[in-house]
């Protein structure tokens with residue numbers, strides 16, 4: 001078999017290698033890169049996953065995509081380095097489980113994708129003796145995820161701008177106590193000012209030699225690693241190799257759920273994917289009616305990382321079902337809606353339902369959920385209500401995407417206690433912080449960047 005190529009979902013740019021798609025991020029026609037075919041794993045291969053640790057499963061799944069581009073021994077080192085934390089599968093009742101994707105350095109499922117993308121980028125850059133400067137503006141969480149994902153990599157430097165008065169002390173400390181290749185700057189302005197300076201730097205021809213990159217969430221290098229935990233959960237929980245699982249995924253930009261759809265294309269026995277969104281219900285409406293209308297501006301819900309009125313990965317899902325959706329959300333070719341409705345169901349969960357679900361899960365099962373995972377668990381309750389008489393033996397896995405300790409206000413309000421911090425978030429208070437200051441003036445920022453070499 002030849003190397004897999006990556007085409008643009010807008011179909012107006014040439015297909016490229018994995019390396020090129022990874023280092024470019026977005027295609028020149030503003031589409032997203034998608035593999036032009038999916039490697040299908042042998043049953044015996046998937047069978048063997050049940051005895052493997054997470055990094056070993058990650059190796060097999062990623063090697064299937066990357067075998068022509070990343071040597072096996074190197075890929076092994078990268079997955080071992082990226083996945084040095086546990087992936088708990090918590091039994092709740094019957095054959096219903098919660099997969100906790102919150103044991104990474106920033107206690108968010110985004111660690112799975114960002115850490116692997118960073119290591120793959122570093123590998124290609126090292127080979128070419130090139131450096132990259134990742135430039136990012138953050139209002140809190142993205143910055144720490146990026147900082148931790150790229151921390152300690154030799155050929156990548158990270159520069160993060162944050163609005164001095166708009167991030168919490170804990171969010172700031174998660175970025176400013178790292179050091180090494182991570183530089184952090186406080187800006188006396190708002191998030192939008194930081195974002196505007198970063199955008200201007202990307203477009204500035206004087207800075208072209210700096211090799212700037214944004215490492216943003218639509219990168220194919222973030223998508224593929226998200227297929228791995230679906231294989232892992234299934235392999236740990238299945239009774240036999242033909243058993244089909246149903247996953248419930250709390251979703252915002254749909255990167256997480258696309259990981260599951262990719263796993264399914266690779267042969268994972270998935271009976272259905274359940275997509276749970278908050279009050280931003282553009283996708284459930286689309287799935288039911290075939291009409292797509294983005295929500296502008298998006299609604300503010302307590303599951304704040306899912307306040308998305310137009311999921312950027314939706315064009316990838318549409319492509320998977322033979323359609324074309326451009327970056328603005330216009331449907332140029334309608335996907336096979338009948339097949340899509342067979343493979344997936346979608347639920348919109350209100351904030352009131354989310355709060356109720358956090359309370360119910362705790363009181364009925366001593367299951368501790370934060371607002372995002374609660375949207376997923378509430379989705380499961382709706383699924384069961386819609387499918388009365390469903391076999392008690394059906395395997396369900398709900399994804400919990402962040403650690404409850406990241407949302408102490410909501411947990412305190414609903415359950416009247418403070419969740420314990422996971423080890424990765426402990427001890428921040430005692431660490432030394434280091435960061436610079438800038439006024440929100442582009443010329444100052446540019447001077448700083450040119451002085452960095």
Ligand SMILES: *Cc1c(COP(=O)(O)O)cnc(C)c1O
Nearest residue numbers: 251252253254255256305401402
């Ligand atoms: C980003 C995020 C999500 C949404 O994931 P998508 O891939 O954008 O659908 C859900 N929960 C948490 C905690 C997140 O940070």
